[in-house]
Each structure stands twice: as structure tokens, then as C-alpha cells.
Amino acid sequence: MDLDPQTDLHFTRTLSVPRKLIWECWTSPEHIPHFFVPRPHKVTSCDIDLKVGGRFNTTFEVEGKPMDNHGVFLEVIPDEKLVFTDAYTEGWKPAPDPFMTAILLLSDASDGGTTYTAIARHRSPETRQAHEDMGFYGGWGTVADQLVEYAQRLMK
């Protein structure tokens, strides 16, 4: 994938969880609340229609205030690639002021683990910088930690 350092953020990590389980956690409304936002923030609802153009809607509770996030999936390749964005809501309705497009890439790592790449693409260098300043690396890194912790509990 041809990334643009001006507008994209990304990192790759090896997670000690099989990619089938990572995929399941990232695409199931019952799993999402367990890892999807850095604690103590909370996911209070999650509505998923897992298909191209299908909805990926969540509500967070951030310092006691609800925050609605409406988006869609752009690409769904089971166990391998998930692309979603807030640039559209269901029915391909363009959002007035989208923030980002996220790409998750999963591949096999040694010992049954997963090579996990998270990419956030933005439409301008300013939006990319705002996302970095909001704590992209720490936030998405914490989500990856929480995901591993939660998935390992499911494996037991």
C-alpha cells in the first residue's frame, strides 16, 4: 500500500492472538465494547452491518458525555482486511466533514500470532496532525493492548 506521510498515520505490531479471533473481536458488536476505546472511556452501544456500505455505528461515553460515531465499512475481507470510515453513513450518504478512513490489515505471524497494521488516512495534513495530537499512537496502541488482553481471556 502506497502511504503518504503527509496525510497518513500507521503502525504495525505483532499480537499473540490468532488473526481469526482478532477479526471476530473487531467485527462483532458484543466484542467491540471490551477493547475499542481506551479505558476509562466506554462504548455504550455498537451497531454493525458487516458488509461493503454497511453501517458501523458506535456511541462512546467520554467523561460522562455520549458521543455518536456513524460510519460505514468500505472493504471487508474476512480475517485479512477491514476498511471503515466516517466519510459516509448508510446508503452512501457523504458526511459533511469526515475525519478519517481506517484500514486494518491482519496477517499470520510466527507461533500462531498476528501481524497487525493499523492505518488512518486523512484528507489533509492538518487533519492528520490533529489526529496525531489527539494521541493516535497512544490511543490505537492502548486499543491493541486491550484487544490482546480481552482476546486472550476468550481463548481460555
Add this chain to the structure above:
Amino acid sequence: MDLDPQTDLHFTRTLSVPRKLIWECWTSPEHIPHFFVPRPHKVTSCDIDLKVGGRFNTTFEVEGKPMDNHGVFLEVIPDEKLVFTDAYTEGWKPAPDPFMTAILLLSDASDGGTTYTAIARHRSPETRQAHEDMGFYGGWGTVADQLVEYAQRLMK
């Protein structure tokens, strides 16, 4: 489909051409130049990778000046639904200032014809109005006329 009169433009027509052929014309780089922009404007190149996230790039010649249009397909359901936009280029790179998302819907009409619906969704009422002022109805209507004329020649 839940349309929004504030931000969407659309029309439906019955075309006396089978929908398989309409689909073929709309998705083949060799057919596109024959109908895709109102004459005397010209399509001088067309590059298509017909899949979700695949490129839909064209160059027009408008009053002697080349105009590049880069976009992707968002949804591809053969003979039925085609969604494309300039909001992304290949690899899900968000465009800084997208104009619209187009949805073509094809279904069977009587006598082997096609019910043809063209929808353009915009991110703001201002963009919708700009598109109407640019001549959405006339332009897309002329494209539909040119498409029927061209496709009927292919049928002979």
C-alpha cells in the same frame, strides 16, 4: 434508498436497452468514451479496475483543455448497482475536496428495457446546488440519451 432533498439529485428513466448492456457500457473503458460526457466534450482516456476500491479514472477534454478525474468504485453489483465517487483514489486515499458520490440503479422494465436511476449525493446543500447549476439534469440526461443511442448501435 433514503434520499435527502437537501443534498441529493436524482432522476429515473426507462431506457429501451437491456440492463446487461447498460451495465457493460458503464463499466468498460472501451465503451465509456462513446457516451459518458455530453458532446462536444470528449473522454480522452479511461482507466477502470472494476471492483470495490478499484480505480475509475477518466480524462475529459473540455473546450480543448484536459481535465483529470480520479475516483474509485464503492459498490459493484453486476447489472444492478454501481456506486462511485471522487472522495477517494485507489488505496482508500481520501480526496481533500470531494464533489459527489454517484449511484446508478438498474432494474428490468417492460419489453426488455431498463429502469435507469441516477443519483448524485453531496456532502452539503451548497455542493448539491452547484451541481444542479452546472446542469445535472441536462448533463446526465444527455448522457442517458447518448448511452441509449450508442447501445442500440451495439445491438444491431
